[in-house]
Amino acid sequence: MFVGEYLHRIDNKGRLILPSAYREELEQQFEDKFHVTVGVDDCLKVYPDTEWKKAVEDFATLPQADANTRYVVRMFVANASPTTIDKQGRIFIPGTLREKVGIAKDVYVVGMMETIEVWSKEKWEAYRKAFDKQSLDKYHQQLFDKGIFKK
Secondary structure (H helix, E strand, O other), X not given: OEOOEEEEEEOOOOEEEOOHHHHHHHHHOOOOEEEEEEOOOOOEEEEEHHHHHHHHXXXXXXXXXXXXXXXXXXXXXXXXXXXEOOOOOEEEOOHHHHHHOOOOOEEEXXXXXXXXXXXXXXXXXXXXXXXXXXXXXXHHHHHXXXXXOOO
């Protein structure tokens, strides 16, 4: 499970060193293949191969008669780029994907349980600031109401 946020840098060749905690998790799961695609909220989403296969299976169950569904699935799949982790713990992120979400050098690598998000430093910091304490309390209450958090 991927958790936490880590400030990292993408090198001149488009490679990103994954946080050591993530690499250890991946080694335990024997995962070395990934798919990087555009995620929601203007970030990139990195799927370990097993999670990628699950996501594609989920998309295959959606109604293809709906134009919005077709668009989302197309963008998800068309923007996907397969990659592997190298011996130094790096993955390659194509320039086209970095450009789409405004990533230059400094990025936050954010654990999202079964997947990883990659955000430009500026966008992640702005995203975090957008949620003040009152908003956060409201969302926590919604999670309590759904039984996700225990009081």
